[in-house]
Amino acid sequence: MPFVANEKITSLQNPRLKQLVRLRDRRPRDEAGVFLIEGYRELRRALDKGLRPTELYFAPEWFLGENEPALIAQAEAAGAQVFELTKDAFAKVAYRERPDGLLAVAPQWHRTLGDLDQLGAGPVTPFLLVVEAIEKPGNLGTLLRGADAAGVQAVIVCDPVTDLFNPNVVRASTGVLFSVPVVVAESAAVRAWLRAKKIRAVATTPAAAGLHTDADLRGPLALVMGSEQYGLSQFWLKESDAQVRIPMAGQADSLNVAMAAIITLFEAVRQRGLK
Amino acid sequence: MPFVANEKITSLQNPRLKQLVRLRDRRPRDEAGVFLIEGYRELRRALDKGLRPTELYFAPEWFLGENEPALIAQAEAAGAQVFELTKDAFAKVAYRERPDGLLAVAPQWHRTLGDLDQLGAGPVTPFLLVVEAIEKPGNLGTLLRGADAAGVQAVIVCDPVTDLFNPNVVRASTGVLFSVPVVVAESAAVRAWLRAKKIRAVATTPAAAGLHTDADLRGPLALVMGSEQYGLSQFWLKESDAQVRIPMAGQADSLNVAMAAIITLFEAVRQRGLK
Numbered sequence: 168m169p170f171v172a173n174e175k176i177t178s179l180q181n182p183r184l185k186q187l188v189r190l191r192d193r194r195p196r197d198e199a200g201v202f203l204i205e206g207y208r209e210l211r212r213a214l215d216k217g218l219r220p221t222e223l224y225f226a227p228e229w230f231l232g233e234n235e236p237a238l239i240a241q242a243e244a245a246g247a248q249v250f251e252l253t254k255d256a257f258a259k260v261a262y263r264e265r266p267d268g269l270l271a272v273a274p275q276w277h278r279t280l281g282d283l284d285q286l287g288a289g290p291v292t293p294f295l296l297v298v299e300a301i302e303k304p305g306n307l308g309t310l311l312r313g314a315d316a317a318g319v320q321a322v323i324v325c326d327p328v329t330d331l332f333n334p335n336v337v338r339a340s341t342g343v344l345f346s347v348p349v350v351v352a353e354s355a356a357v358r359a360w361l362r363a364k365k366i367r368a369v370a371t372t373p374a375a376a377g378l379h380t381d382a383d384l385r386g387p388l389a390l391v392m393g394s395e396q397y398g399l400s401q402f403w404l405k406e407s408d409a410q411v412r413i414p415m416a417g418q419a420d421s422l423n424v425a426m427a428a429i430i431t432l433f434e435a436v437r438q439r440g441l442k
Numbered sequence: 443m444p445f446v447a448n449e450k451i452t453s454l455q456n457p458r459l460k461q462l463v464r465l466r467d468r469r470p471r472d473e474a475g476v477f478l479i480e481g482y483r484e485l486r487r488a489l490d491k492g493l494r495p496t497e498l499y500f501a502p503e504w505f506l507g508e509n510e511p512a513l514i515a516q517a518e519a520a521g522a523q524v525f526e527l528t529k530d531a532f533a534k535v536a537y538r539e540r541p542d543g544l545l546a547v548a549p550q551w552h553r554t555l556g557d558l559d560q561l562g563a564g565p566v567t568p569f570l571l572v573v574e575a576i577e578k579p580g581n582l583g584t585l586l587r588g589a590d591a592a593g594v595q596a597v598i599v600c601d602p603v604t605d606l607f608n609p610n611v612v613r614a615s616t617g618v619l620f621s622v623p624v625v626v627a628e629s630a631a632v633r634a635w636l637r638a639k640k641i642r643a644v645a646t647t648p649a650a651a652g653l654h655t656d657a658d659l660r661g662p663l664a665l666v667m668g669s670e671q672y673g674l675s676q677f678w679l680k681e682s683d684a685q686v687r688i689p690m691a692g693q694a695d696s697l698n699v700a701m702a703a704i705i706t707l708f709e710a711v712r713q714r715g716l717k
Protein backbone atom coordinates (compact mmCIF):
# COMPACT_ATOMS: atom_id res chain seq x y z
CA MET A 168 0.00 0.00 0.00
CA PRO A 169 1.32 3.44 -0.87
CA PHE A 170 0.73 4.88 2.58
CA VAL A 171 2.15 4.31 6.05
CA ALA A 172 -0.23 3.68 8.93
CA ASN A 173 1.01 5.30 12.15
CA GLU A 174 -0.12 2.40 14.25
CA LYS A 175 -2.69 -0.36 14.25
CA ILE A 176 -5.40 0.15 16.84
CA THR A 177 -6.87 -3.03 18.22
CA SER A 178 -8.10 -2.02 21.67
CA LEU A 179 -11.63 -0.76 22.01
CA GLN A 180 -10.33 1.24 24.97
CA ASN A 181 -7.94 3.28 22.83
CA PRO A 182 -8.39 6.97 23.70
CA ARG A 183 -8.47 7.94 20.01
CA LEU A 184 -11.46 5.70 19.47
CA LYS A 185 -13.22 7.14 22.49
CA GLN A 186 -12.67 10.64 21.12
CA LEU A 187 -14.10 9.59 17.72
CA VAL A 188 -17.29 8.42 19.39
CA ARG A 189 -17.50 11.68 21.36
CA LEU A 190 -17.25 13.67 18.13
CA ARG A 191 -20.72 12.50 17.17
CA ASP A 192 -21.97 15.09 19.65
CA ARG A 193 -21.90 18.77 18.92
CA ARG A 194 -20.18 20.11 22.03
CA PRO A 195 -17.03 17.95 21.78
CA ARG A 196 -16.98 18.69 18.02
CA ASP A 197 -17.11 22.42 18.55
CA GLU A 198 -14.62 22.32 21.42
CA ALA A 199 -12.14 20.45 19.26
CA GLY A 200 -13.03 22.50 16.17
CA VAL A 201 -13.29 19.36 14.05
CA PHE A 202 -15.90 17.07 12.53
CA LEU A 203 -16.25 13.56 11.11
CA ILE A 204 -16.30 12.50 7.49
CA GLU A 205 -17.38 8.90 7.06
CA GLY A 206 -17.51 6.91 3.87
CA TYR A 207 -15.59 6.64 0.62
CA ARG A 208 -17.75 8.97 -1.42
CA GLU A 209 -17.80 11.73 1.16
CA LEU A 210 -14.06 11.50 1.82
CA ARG A 211 -13.34 11.44 -1.92
CA ARG A 212 -15.30 14.66 -2.38
CA ALA A 213 -13.75 16.33 0.65
CA LEU A 214 -10.24 15.65 -0.65
CA ASP A 215 -11.17 16.68 -4.18
CA LYS A 216 -12.42 20.00 -2.79
CA GLY A 217 -9.11 20.61 -1.03
CA LEU A 218 -10.18 19.71 2.49
CA ARG A 219 -7.26 18.53 4.62
CA PRO A 220 -8.25 15.85 7.14
CA THR A 221 -6.02 15.68 10.20
CA GLU A 222 -6.69 12.00 10.92
CA LEU A 223 -7.85 9.08 8.85
CA TYR A 224 -9.03 5.75 10.32
CA PHE A 225 -9.48 2.72 8.11
CA ALA A 226 -10.34 -0.95 8.40
CA PRO A 227 -9.68 -3.01 5.26
CA GLU A 228 -12.13 -5.70 6.33
CA TRP A 229 -14.96 -3.21 5.74
CA PHE A 230 -13.77 -1.96 2.34
CA LEU A 231 -16.31 -2.30 -0.46
CA GLY A 232 -14.02 -1.61 -3.43
CA GLU A 233 -10.40 -1.50 -4.49
CA ASN A 234 -9.69 2.22 -4.56
CA GLU A 235 -9.49 2.75 -0.81
CA PRO A 236 -5.65 2.53 -0.58
CA ALA A 237 -5.27 5.31 -3.17
CA LEU A 238 -7.71 7.47 -1.24
CA ILE A 239 -5.86 6.83 2.02
CA ALA A 240 -2.60 7.79 0.31
CA GLN A 241 -4.23 10.97 -0.94
CA ALA A 242 -5.40 11.82 2.58
CA GLU A 243 -1.93 11.15 3.94
CA ALA A 244 -0.39 13.35 1.26
CA ALA A 245 -2.83 16.07 2.33
CA GLY A 246 -1.41 15.84 5.85
CA ALA A 247 -3.58 13.27 7.63
CA GLN A 248 -2.23 10.91 10.26
CA VAL A 249 -3.33 7.43 9.24
CA PHE A 250 -4.47 4.67 11.60
CA GLU A 251 -5.48 1.12 10.81
CA LEU A 252 -8.28 -0.37 12.91
CA THR A 253 -9.47 -3.90 13.44
CA LYS A 254 -12.91 -4.74 12.14
CA ASP A 255 -14.44 -4.60 15.61
CA ALA A 256 -12.72 -1.36 16.52
CA PHE A 257 -13.98 0.27 13.35
CA ALA A 258 -17.53 -0.92 13.98
CA LYS A 259 -17.36 0.87 17.29
CA VAL A 260 -16.39 4.24 15.85
CA ALA A 261 -18.44 4.02 12.65
CA TYR A 262 -21.52 6.19 12.64
CA ARG A 263 -23.20 4.28 9.86
CA GLU A 264 -25.00 1.01 10.20
CA ARG A 265 -23.09 -0.40 7.26
CA PRO A 266 -19.64 1.16 7.41
CA ASP A 267 -17.25 1.05 4.49
CA GLY A 268 -14.06 1.22 6.52
CA LEU A 269 -13.15 4.90 6.14
CA LEU A 270 -13.55 7.64 8.74
CA ALA A 271 -11.70 10.95 8.84
CA VAL A 272 -11.42 13.87 11.22
CA ALA A 273 -11.18 17.28 9.58
CA PRO A 274 -11.11 20.86 10.82
CA GLN A 275 -14.38 22.80 10.85
CA TRP A 276 -14.56 26.10 8.98
CA HIS A 277 -16.89 29.01 9.44
CA ARG A 278 -17.98 31.44 6.77
CA THR A 279 -19.56 34.79 7.54
CA LEU A 280 -21.56 37.23 5.45
CA GLY A 281 -18.28 39.06 4.92
CA ASP A 282 -17.07 36.08 2.89
CA LEU A 283 -19.88 36.78 0.40
CA ASP A 284 -18.93 40.42 -0.08
CA GLN A 285 -17.83 39.90 -3.69
CA LEU A 286 -21.34 38.69 -4.50
CA GLY A 287 -23.07 40.99 -6.96
CA ALA A 288 -19.84 42.82 -7.78
CA GLY A 289 -19.17 40.74 -10.91
CA PRO A 290 -21.39 39.85 -13.85
CA VAL A 291 -23.19 37.02 -12.01
CA THR A 292 -26.63 37.90 -10.63
CA PRO A 293 -26.90 36.90 -6.96
CA PHE A 294 -29.00 33.77 -6.38
CA LEU A 295 -29.11 32.53 -2.79
CA LEU A 296 -31.01 30.17 -0.57
CA VAL A 297 -31.73 31.35 2.97
CA VAL A 298 -33.01 28.74 5.43
CA GLU A 299 -34.23 29.52 8.92
CA ALA A 300 -33.90 27.47 12.09
CA ILE A 301 -33.69 24.07 10.40
CA GLU A 302 -33.97 21.33 13.00
CA LYS A 303 -33.25 18.08 11.21
CA PRO A 304 -29.73 17.44 9.93
CA GLY A 305 -31.11 15.29 7.12
CA ASN A 306 -33.25 18.17 5.89
CA LEU A 307 -30.34 20.58 6.00
CA GLY A 308 -28.22 18.17 3.98
CA THR A 309 -31.01 17.70 1.43
CA LEU A 310 -31.47 21.48 1.20
CA LEU A 311 -27.77 21.80 0.41
CA ARG A 312 -28.09 19.21 -2.36
CA GLY A 313 -31.04 21.03 -3.91
CA ALA A 314 -29.26 24.38 -3.67
CA ASP A 315 -26.17 22.90 -5.32
CA ALA A 316 -28.20 21.41 -8.17
CA ALA A 317 -29.97 24.73 -8.73
CA GLY A 318 -26.65 26.57 -8.86
CA VAL A 319 -27.02 29.05 -6.01
CA GLN A 320 -23.83 30.90 -5.13
CA ALA A 321 -24.30 30.28 -1.40
CA VAL A 322 -26.66 29.00 1.25
CA ILE A 323 -27.26 31.19 4.29
CA VAL A 324 -28.39 29.34 7.38
CA CYS A 325 -30.13 31.61 9.90
CA ASP A 326 -30.28 30.74 13.59
CA PRO A 327 -29.76 27.02 13.00
CA VAL A 328 -30.97 24.44 15.48
CA THR A 329 -28.86 21.69 14.00
CA ASP A 330 -25.20 22.46 13.34
CA LEU A 331 -23.57 22.25 9.96
CA PHE A 332 -21.08 19.60 11.04
CA ASN A 333 -23.58 17.07 12.35
CA PRO A 334 -22.70 13.67 10.80
CA ASN A 335 -26.18 13.46 9.28
CA VAL A 336 -25.72 16.80 7.49
CA VAL A 337 -22.43 15.58 6.04
CA ARG A 338 -24.11 12.37 4.97
CA ALA A 339 -27.39 13.77 3.59
CA SER A 340 -25.52 16.47 1.68
CA THR A 341 -23.53 13.73 -0.15
CA GLY A 342 -20.49 15.98 0.04
CA VAL A 343 -22.18 19.16 -1.18
CA LEU A 344 -21.23 20.63 2.20
CA PHE A 345 -17.65 20.67 0.89
CA SER A 346 -18.46 22.63 -2.27
CA VAL A 347 -21.38 25.03 -1.73
CA PRO A 348 -20.42 28.02 0.43
CA VAL A 349 -22.57 27.95 3.57
CA VAL A 350 -22.80 30.98 5.83
CA VAL A 351 -24.30 30.82 9.32
CA ALA A 352 -25.67 34.11 10.64
CA GLU A 353 -28.49 35.72 12.61
CA SER A 354 -31.66 36.58 10.74
CA ALA A 355 -31.45 40.32 11.48
CA ALA A 356 -27.89 40.50 10.18
CA VAL A 357 -28.84 38.55 7.06
CA ARG A 358 -31.79 40.85 6.40
CA ALA A 359 -29.62 43.96 6.70
CA TRP A 360 -26.96 42.44 4.47
CA LEU A 361 -29.48 41.48 1.76
CA ARG A 362 -30.87 45.02 1.82
CA ALA A 363 -27.40 46.54 1.53
CA LYS A 364 -26.69 44.22 -1.39
CA LYS A 365 -30.07 45.04 -3.01
CA ILE A 366 -30.98 41.34 -3.07
CA ARG A 367 -34.73 40.64 -2.91
CA ALA A 368 -35.87 38.28 -0.16
CA VAL A 369 -38.71 36.09 -1.45
CA ALA A 370 -40.24 33.86 1.21
CA THR A 371 -42.14 30.63 0.58
CA THR A 372 -45.07 30.23 2.94
CA PRO A 373 -48.47 28.50 2.65
CA ALA A 374 -50.10 31.79 3.76
CA ALA A 375 -48.97 33.72 0.67
CA ALA A 376 -51.59 34.93 -1.81
CA GLY A 377 -49.60 34.36 -4.99
CA LEU A 378 -48.06 31.24 -6.48
CA HIS A 379 -44.30 30.88 -6.82
CA THR A 380 -44.80 30.52 -10.57
CA ASP A 381 -46.54 33.91 -10.79
CA ALA A 382 -43.80 35.79 -8.94
CA ASP A 383 -40.81 37.33 -10.68
CA LEU A 384 -37.84 35.28 -9.50
CA ARG A 385 -35.28 36.89 -11.79
CA GLY A 386 -32.76 39.49 -10.67
CA PRO A 387 -30.78 39.42 -7.42
CA LEU A 388 -32.69 36.87 -5.35
CA ALA A 389 -32.64 35.19 -1.97
CA LEU A 390 -35.27 32.48 -1.53
CA VAL A 391 -36.21 32.20 2.14
CA MET A 392 -37.51 28.96 3.69
CA GLY A 393 -38.79 28.49 7.25
CA SER A 394 -38.23 25.71 9.74
CA GLU A 395 -39.85 22.29 9.50
CA GLN A 396 -42.16 22.62 12.46
CA TYR A 397 -42.98 26.31 12.67
CA GLY A 398 -42.51 27.58 9.12
CA LEU A 399 -41.20 31.10 8.69
CA SER A 400 -40.79 33.27 11.76
CA GLN A 401 -42.72 36.49 12.15
CA PHE A 402 -39.46 38.27 11.47
CA TRP A 403 -39.10 36.88 7.96
CA LEU A 404 -42.82 37.03 7.22
CA LYS A 405 -42.65 40.74 8.00
CA GLU A 406 -39.24 41.45 6.49
CA SER A 407 -39.46 39.57 3.20
CA ASP A 408 -39.94 41.61 0.02
CA ALA A 409 -42.42 39.15 -1.43
CA GLN A 410 -44.15 35.94 -0.40
CA VAL A 411 -45.11 33.01 -2.57
CA ARG A 412 -46.80 29.69 -2.05
CA ILE A 413 -46.61 26.36 -3.83
CA PRO A 414 -49.97 25.00 -5.04
CA MET A 415 -50.87 21.97 -2.93
CA ALA A 416 -53.27 19.36 -4.21
CA GLY A 417 -52.81 16.75 -1.48
CA GLN A 418 -52.72 16.58 2.28
CA ALA A 419 -51.37 19.56 4.22
CA ASP A 420 -47.87 18.30 4.89
CA SER A 421 -47.17 16.44 1.68
CA LEU A 422 -44.22 18.74 1.04
CA ASN A 423 -41.46 19.08 3.61
CA VAL A 424 -39.15 22.07 3.71
CA ALA A 425 -36.53 20.49 1.45
CA MET A 426 -39.11 19.55 -1.20
CA ALA A 427 -40.66 23.02 -1.08
CA ALA A 428 -37.24 24.61 -1.43
CA ILE A 429 -36.36 22.46 -4.43
CA ILE A 430 -39.62 23.33 -6.21
CA THR A 431 -39.10 27.07 -5.67
CA LEU A 432 -35.39 26.94 -6.51
CA PHE A 433 -36.05 25.23 -9.83
CA GLU A 434 -38.85 27.64 -10.72
CA ALA A 435 -36.24 30.36 -10.23
CA VAL A 436 -33.82 28.38 -12.41
CA ARG A 437 -36.48 28.24 -15.13
CA GLN A 438 -37.25 31.95 -14.98
CA ARG A 439 -33.58 32.86 -14.91
CA GLY A 440 -32.91 30.72 -17.97
CA LEU A 441 -30.13 28.78 -16.26
CA LYS A 442 -28.96 25.69 -18.10
CA MET B 443 -61.26 5.01 28.32
CA PRO B 444 -63.95 4.52 25.70
CA PHE B 445 -62.50 1.27 24.40
CA VAL B 446 -61.99 -2.22 25.79
CA ALA B 447 -58.57 -3.81 25.56
CA ASN B 448 -58.82 -7.55 24.86
CA GLU B 449 -55.97 -8.33 27.17
CA LYS B 450 -52.84 -6.73 28.57
CA ILE B 451 -49.68 -8.24 27.16
CA THR B 452 -46.73 -8.19 29.53
CA SER B 453 -44.62 -11.12 28.36
CA LEU B 454 -41.97 -10.45 25.75
CA GLN B 455 -42.51 -14.08 24.71
CA ASN B 456 -46.11 -13.51 23.71
CA PRO B 457 -46.69 -15.01 20.25
CA ARG B 458 -48.54 -11.91 19.06
CA LEU B 459 -45.47 -9.78 19.78
CA LYS B 460 -43.23 -12.22 17.95
CA GLN B 461 -45.49 -12.02 14.92
CA LEU B 462 -45.39 -8.19 15.01
CA VAL B 463 -41.60 -8.28 14.86
CA ARG B 464 -41.74 -10.78 11.97
CA LEU B 465 -44.03 -8.43 10.03
CA ARG B 466 -41.13 -6.03 9.53
CA ASP B 467 -39.95 -8.45 6.85
CA ARG B 468 -41.62 -8.73 3.52
CA ARG B 469 -42.20 -12.44 3.27
CA PRO B 470 -44.18 -12.82 6.51
CA ARG B 471 -46.08 -9.63 5.59
CA ASP B 472 -47.05 -10.95 2.20
CA GLU B 473 -47.88 -14.41 3.54
CA ALA B 474 -50.21 -12.90 6.12
CA GLY B 475 -51.49 -10.28 3.67
CA VAL B 476 -51.08 -7.52 6.24
CA PHE B 477 -48.72 -4.66 7.10
CA LEU B 478 -47.79 -2.43 10.02
CA ILE B 479 -48.92 1.12 10.69
CA GLU B 480 -46.92 2.74 13.46
CA GLY B 481 -47.48 6.16 14.97
CA TYR B 482 -50.34 8.47 15.79
CA ARG B 483 -50.24 10.53 12.61
CA GLU B 484 -50.06 7.55 10.29
CA LEU B 485 -52.83 5.67 12.11
CA ARG B 486 -55.00 8.79 12.20
CA ARG B 487 -54.69 9.13 8.43
CA ALA B 488 -55.28 5.46 7.80
CA LEU B 489 -58.52 5.55 9.78
CA ASP B 490 -59.60 8.82 8.20
CA LYS B 491 -59.15 7.21 4.78
CA GLY B 492 -61.37 4.29 5.75
CA LEU B 493 -58.66 1.71 6.37
CA ARG B 494 -59.79 -0.96 8.82
CA PRO B 495 -56.94 -2.25 11.03
CA THR B 496 -57.48 -5.76 12.35
CA GLU B 497 -55.30 -5.29 15.45
CA LEU B 498 -54.17 -2.30 17.45
CA TYR B 499 -51.41 -2.41 20.07
CA PHE B 500 -50.89 0.47 22.45
CA ALA B 501 -48.73 1.39 25.45
CA PRO B 502 -49.90 4.50 27.34
CA GLU B 503 -46.45 5.06 28.82
CA TRP B 504 -45.21 6.00 25.34
CA PHE B 505 -48.09 8.34 24.45
CA LEU B 506 -47.03 11.86 23.48
CA GLY B 507 -50.45 13.54 23.60
CA GLU B 508 -53.96 13.18 24.93
CA ASN B 509 -55.89 12.09 21.86
CA GLU B 510 -54.67 8.52 21.75
CA PRO B 511 -57.68 7.00 23.59
CA ALA B 512 -60.08 8.54 21.07
CA LEU B 513 -58.00 7.14 18.21
CA ILE B 514 -57.93 3.70 19.80
CA ALA B 515 -61.70 3.83 20.19
CA GLN B 516 -62.00 4.79 16.53
CA ALA B 517 -59.83 1.82 15.53
CA GLU B 518 -61.94 -0.49 17.69
CA ALA B 519 -65.12 0.86 16.17
CA ALA B 520 -63.60 0.11 12.76
CA GLY B 521 -63.21 -3.51 13.82
CA ALA B 522 -59.74 -3.73 15.37
CA GLN B 523 -58.92 -6.03 18.26
CA VAL B 524 -57.21 -3.87 20.87
CA PHE B 525 -54.28 -4.95 23.07
CA GLU B 526 -52.50 -3.01 25.79
CA LEU B 527 -48.76 -3.53 26.12
CA THR B 528 -46.29 -2.75 28.85
CA LYS B 529 -43.67 -0.15 28.05
CA ASP B 530 -40.96 -2.76 27.53
CA ALA B 531 -43.16 -4.98 25.42
CA PHE B 532 -44.04 -2.05 23.16
CA ALA B 533 -40.40 -1.06 22.80
CA LYS B 534 -39.76 -4.56 21.50
CA VAL B 535 -42.38 -4.40 18.75
CA ALA B 536 -41.93 -0.74 17.85
CA TYR B 537 -40.15 -0.14 14.58
CA ARG B 538 -39.24 3.42 15.39
CA GLU B 539 -36.44 4.53 17.62
CA ARG B 540 -38.78 6.84 19.50
CA PRO B 541 -42.14 5.09 19.53
CA ASP B 542 -45.35 6.93 20.42
CA GLY B 543 -47.20 3.92 21.77
CA LEU B 544 -49.42 3.04 18.80
CA LEU B 545 -48.97 0.18 16.35
CA ALA B 546 -51.63 -1.36 14.14
CA VAL B 547 -51.88 -4.31 11.78
CA ALA B 548 -53.99 -3.74 8.68
CA PRO B 549 -54.79 -5.74 5.56
CA GLN B 550 -52.75 -5.08 2.43
CA TRP B 551 -54.54 -4.09 -0.76
CA HIS B 552 -53.46 -4.38 -4.35
CA ARG B 553 -54.53 -2.16 -7.19
CA THR B 554 -54.08 -3.06 -10.83
CA LEU B 555 -54.17 -1.06 -14.02
CA GLY B 556 -57.79 -2.17 -14.35
CA ASP B 557 -58.58 -0.06 -11.28
CA LEU B 558 -57.55 3.01 -13.28
CA ASP B 559 -59.85 2.25 -16.19
CA GLN B 560 -62.08 5.24 -15.52
CA LEU B 561 -59.07 7.51 -15.96
CA GLY B 562 -59.50 9.79 -18.95
CA ALA B 563 -63.20 8.96 -19.30
CA GLY B 564 -64.31 12.05 -17.36
CA PRO B 565 -63.40 15.70 -17.72
CA VAL B 566 -60.12 15.35 -15.78
CA THR B 567 -56.98 15.12 -17.92
CA PRO B 568 -54.85 12.13 -16.87
CA PHE B 569 -51.75 13.08 -14.88
CA LEU B 570 -49.70 10.17 -13.54
CA LEU B 571 -46.33 9.41 -12.06
CA VAL B 572 -44.65 6.18 -13.17
CA VAL B 573 -41.62 5.05 -11.18
CA GLU B 574 -39.41 2.15 -12.13
CA ALA B 575 -37.62 -0.35 -9.91
CA ILE B 576 -37.30 1.91 -6.88
CA GLU B 577 -34.99 0.31 -4.32
CA LYS B 578 -35.19 2.44 -1.20
CA PRO B 579 -38.44 2.51 0.75
CA GLY B 580 -37.72 6.06 1.92
CA ASN B 581 -37.47 7.24 -1.69
CA LEU B 582 -40.71 5.53 -2.63
CA GLY B 583 -42.47 7.18 0.31
CA THR B 584 -41.07 10.59 -0.64
CA LEU B 585 -42.13 10.05 -4.26
CA LEU B 586 -45.67 9.37 -3.05
CA ARG B 587 -45.63 12.61 -1.05
CA GLY B 588 -44.46 14.62 -4.05
CA ALA B 589 -47.05 12.98 -6.30
CA ASP B 590 -49.81 13.72 -3.79
CA ALA B 591 -48.77 17.37 -3.50
CA ALA B 592 -48.71 17.70 -7.30
CA GLY B 593 -52.19 16.21 -7.56
CA VAL B 594 -51.57 13.19 -9.75
CA GLN B 595 -54.49 10.79 -10.02
CA ALA B 596 -52.32 7.75 -9.40
CA VAL B 597 -48.78 6.50 -9.03
CA ILE B 598 -47.77 3.45 -11.04
CA VAL B 599 -44.86 1.48 -9.62
CA CYS B 600 -43.16 -0.71 -12.23
CA ASP B 601 -41.15 -3.77 -11.26
CA PRO B 602 -40.52 -2.55 -7.69
CA VAL B 603 -37.54 -3.75 -5.71
CA THR B 604 -38.96 -2.49 -2.43
CA ASP B 605 -42.55 -3.38 -1.63
CA LEU B 606 -45.27 -0.85 -0.99
CA PHE B 607 -45.95 -2.09 2.52
CA ASN B 608 -42.41 -1.77 3.86
CA PRO B 609 -42.61 0.13 7.19
CA ASN B 610 -40.28 2.81 5.79
CA VAL B 611 -42.59 3.44 2.84
CA VAL B 612 -45.52 3.88 5.24
CA ARG B 613 -43.43 6.21 7.35
CA ALA B 614 -41.77 8.29 4.60
CA SER B 615 -45.09 8.71 2.80
CA THR B 616 -46.57 10.30 5.98
CA GLY B 617 -49.82 8.51 5.25
CA VAL B 618 -50.04 9.44 1.55
CA LEU B 619 -49.92 5.69 0.88
CA PHE B 620 -53.48 5.60 2.25
CA SER B 621 -54.83 8.28 -0.08
CA VAL B 622 -53.02 8.26 -3.43
CA PRO B 623 -53.97 5.26 -5.59
CA VAL B 624 -50.83 3.20 -6.19
CA VAL B 625 -50.76 0.51 -8.86
CA VAL B 626 -47.98 -2.07 -9.09
CA ALA B 627 -47.46 -3.54 -12.55
CA GLU B 628 -44.86 -4.72 -15.05
CA SER B 629 -43.30 -2.11 -17.31
CA ALA B 630 -44.50 -3.71 -20.54
CA ALA B 631 -48.08 -3.85 -19.30
CA VAL B 632 -47.90 -0.24 -18.17
CA ARG B 633 -46.54 0.85 -21.54
CA ALA B 634 -49.33 -0.92 -23.41
CA TRP B 635 -51.96 0.51 -21.07
CA LEU B 636 -50.65 4.07 -21.47
CA ARG B 637 -50.72 3.68 -25.23
CA ALA B 638 -54.26 2.36 -25.19
CA LYS B 639 -55.28 5.30 -23.01
CA LYS B 640 -53.42 7.76 -25.27
CA ILE B 641 -51.37 9.01 -22.34
CA ARG B 642 -47.93 10.36 -23.28
CA ALA B 643 -44.99 8.84 -21.41
CA VAL B 644 -42.38 11.54 -20.72
CA ALA B 645 -39.20 10.21 -19.15
CA THR B 646 -36.74 12.22 -17.09
CA THR B 647 -33.14 11.23 -17.77
CA PRO B 648 -29.82 13.10 -17.68
CA ALA B 649 -29.16 11.90 -21.23
CA ALA B 650 -32.09 13.83 -22.75
CA ALA B 651 -31.37 16.70 -25.12
CA GLY B 652 -34.17 19.03 -24.00
CA LEU B 653 -34.97 20.55 -20.63
CA HIS B 654 -38.13 19.62 -18.74
CA THR B 655 -39.17 23.26 -18.90
CA ASP B 656 -39.01 23.27 -22.71
CA ALA B 657 -41.19 20.18 -23.13
CA ASP B 658 -44.96 20.33 -23.39
CA LEU B 659 -46.21 18.70 -20.20
CA ARG B 660 -49.88 19.48 -20.75
CA GLY B 661 -52.44 16.95 -21.94
CA PRO B 662 -52.70 13.32 -20.83
CA LEU B 663 -49.31 12.75 -19.17
CA ALA B 664 -47.34 10.06 -17.38
CA LEU B 665 -44.01 11.25 -16.01
CA VAL B 666 -41.58 8.32 -15.88
CA MET B 667 -38.70 8.16 -13.41
CA GLY B 668 -35.96 5.52 -13.24
CA SER B 669 -34.37 3.74 -10.31
CA GLU B 670 -31.89 5.35 -7.93
CA GLN B 671 -28.87 3.40 -8.99
CA TYR B 672 -29.41 2.63 -12.64
CA GLY B 673 -31.75 5.37 -13.85
CA LEU B 674 -34.25 4.45 -16.52
CA SER B 675 -34.08 1.01 -18.08
CA GLN B 676 -33.44 0.57 -21.78
CA PHE B 677 -37.09 -0.39 -22.07
CA TRP B 678 -38.38 2.98 -20.91
CA LEU B 679 -35.63 4.92 -22.67
CA LYS B 680 -36.78 3.30 -25.89
CA GLU B 681 -40.51 3.28 -25.20
CA SER B 682 -41.03 6.78 -23.84
CA ASP B 683 -42.69 9.33 -26.12
CA ALA B 684 -40.34 12.11 -25.04
CA GLN B 685 -37.35 12.56 -22.78
CA VAL B 686 -36.41 15.55 -20.70
CA ARG B 687 -33.60 16.47 -18.37
CA ILE B 688 -33.33 18.80 -15.43
CA PRO B 689 -30.56 21.41 -15.69
CA MET B 690 -27.86 20.55 -13.17
CA ALA B 691 -25.46 23.18 -11.92
CA GLY B 692 -23.76 21.18 -9.18
CA GLN B 693 -22.20 17.78 -8.69
CA ALA B 694 -23.55 14.85 -10.67
CA ASP B 695 -25.74 13.29 -8.02
CA SER B 696 -27.04 16.38 -6.28
CA LEU B 697 -30.57 15.36 -7.16
CA ASN B 698 -31.91 11.99 -6.12
CA VAL B 699 -34.87 10.36 -7.85
CA ALA B 700 -37.44 11.87 -5.48
CA MET B 701 -36.08 15.39 -5.90
CA ALA B 702 -35.96 15.01 -9.68
CA ALA B 703 -39.54 13.72 -9.71
CA ILE B 704 -40.77 16.64 -7.62
CA ILE B 705 -39.10 19.19 -9.90
CA THR B 706 -40.63 17.64 -13.02
CA LEU B 707 -44.04 17.10 -11.41
CA PHE B 708 -44.29 20.75 -10.39
CA GLU B 709 -43.18 21.97 -13.80
CA ALA B 710 -46.11 19.96 -15.14
CA VAL B 711 -48.36 21.54 -12.49
CA ARG B 712 -47.23 24.98 -13.68
CA GLN B 713 -47.83 24.22 -17.33
CA ARG B 714 -51.20 22.65 -16.61
CA GLY B 715 -52.27 25.69 -14.60
CA LEU B 716 -53.21 23.61 -11.59
CA LYS B 717 -53.88 25.62 -8.44
